[in-house]
Amino acid sequence: MTTRPVDPVLCMALFVSDTPCFSNPNDAEVRATVDDTLDRLGPQECYARAAEVFGDRPDVALNRIQWARSVCERALTAAGAR
Template sequence: MTTCPVDPVLCMALFVSDTPCYSDPDAATVRATVDATLDRFGPDECYARAAEVFGDRPDVALDRIQWARSVCAKALAPAAA
């Protein structure tokens, strides 16, 4: 299993956002979406909403979290030194 180089709460915020997982948002859009989602729900609510999706629709949730982690890693990961 690989680890995500980005804070997991950022991935959860993208996961619970309205952004479709078939999209390929640029870094600025990802940052804006994550910031807006965290401002709207806060970290705890993002995790709660994600848990609800995993409980209700695990088939959808797995693909979506993999997408969110991949997009966040591209857009938000610190540059290698």
């Protein structure tokens, strides 16, 4: 069984959220955070903020985007969401 990759904008929304990457949010928390962040900022602002972090702190950004992607893949594909 293959799964589709998570839409990158959903990962960006978690990336720019206030959720600390050392936390272990459950699937419902991830979905709520992604939805709230996209509602507040929209996709373009999520990408803009992520780009700013990558420009200013690439060392931090790499770890955070890897965390966000992993958490989103778990939370958003497990539930069949999105």
